[in-house]
Amino acid sequence: MKNRLNKELVIRLLKYRRILNQLKNLGFEKVFSNNLGDAIGVAPALVRKDFSLLVLGGNKRGGYNIDYLSEQLNRILGKTREQKIVIVGMGKIGTAIAQYKGFLQGDFEVAAGFDVRAVDVPPGLTMPILSLEDLPEYVAKNHIEVAILSVPEDQAAECHRLLKEAGIRGLLNFTPVELKTTPNCIIHNINIGVEIENLFFQVIKNGLPLHLELADGAGSEEDDSE
Amino acid sequence: MKNRLNKELVIRLLKYRRILNQLKNLGFEKVFSNNLGDAIGVAPALVRKDFSLLVLGGNKRGGYNIDYLSEQLNRILGKTREQKIVIVGMGKIGTAIAQYKGFLQGDFEVAAGFDVRAVDVPPGLTMPILSLEDLPEYVAKNHIEVAILSVPEDQAAECHRLLKEAGIRGLLNFTPVELKTTPNCIIHNINIGVEIENLFFQVIKNGLPLHLELADGAGSEEDDSE
DNA sequence: TAGATTGTTAATCGATTAACAATC
């Protein structure tokens, strides 16, 4: 039982699905490996290989059927499941994410926000903001499995512990503290500071394109989404 | 002139630097490849290989000197440069990022925000919020090279075009539209929706740890920060 | 000396791409 559906593949599948939905909305029926590869920035051969691995067939000259692919990807990726999350840390980033429109198309719902302090509920926010003390009970009662962590750096470790004890199985961590995945709790870290530092470095390294190359090893280079 | 300092390596170096600064603040003087590997989640051999590649030597029994490593990483990563960015799209996410505290430690400054609409400057925000029309002139005058894009999905393409025309060299894209790197403008996409979808999928796949494995190929698996 | 850690080579692992036969 090898590692079918590895990390990179799953991300590609999620991106395929998004593109397919957009194409469907535009009234398209067929799509070629070519198109999908361009759209997500990989070689067409990889698109074909992905679908081949999942036993999703196309037509030798007609490409792939969008409706069929879309359905199958929903099956594989588990579209139907109700997906509720909580946000721990209702500061600027937390409330911004709580109001993120993209969640609607993704079938997510932010069930509640939590904070140590009493926080004014910002206008337009529909979910309750509760005290951190109530987290364990809320998570258990509402079967919450996934959380977003957006507290200040010095509270990250403590909240992490609290969330694991409450039985959270997946955590999207926006704090600068790099948390570690354990068998019971998968962590994905998004470190905005490092992202910006990295982008700056790549820009400097990339240098001025044709004329005026930088001194040392400043070749241009492909680089894509993370 | 091969690809020294590739994408993964640079990210590791940025993370090493952050850890080293923290250790320095705690009064440490030496660190072992062991420690750094644990801290950022890679094998100690890779830490040693990284430093070896950059000709940063340690002591066969005393590990690495933190001050020295830190200095050298600053040299390699270009710490000193003044780093100003602008944010395009001062909605919830844009303003949240504008107030992000982590920037201070990273030597960044958000020079200005831009928006199509007249936006009330939120309390506590020190930078000006200008009209998108003023972007090209502002970017040219202040030598801005890097921008953050946080507009609604339907404005992403247009703003992307505008930013490239204005001469922006690097763009951190928070919109759900996947933008493509060109020779003149490096794009890093952060798609929060996909991140959450991905986390949900990994959680379901990870299943219940020991008892009650899921049906098909639901093995547990290492997974780390993106 | 004994023990521990670096520095470096070789092996491994895995993902992507190139290429092409099959076929609609």
Next chain:
DNA sequence: TAGATTGTTAATCGATTAACAATC
């Protein structure tokens, strides 16, 4: 048939890890 695209194999590429000699 000619042309285009899939499906699949083999080649490539690159990153990580294992292992161990060197050495402090």
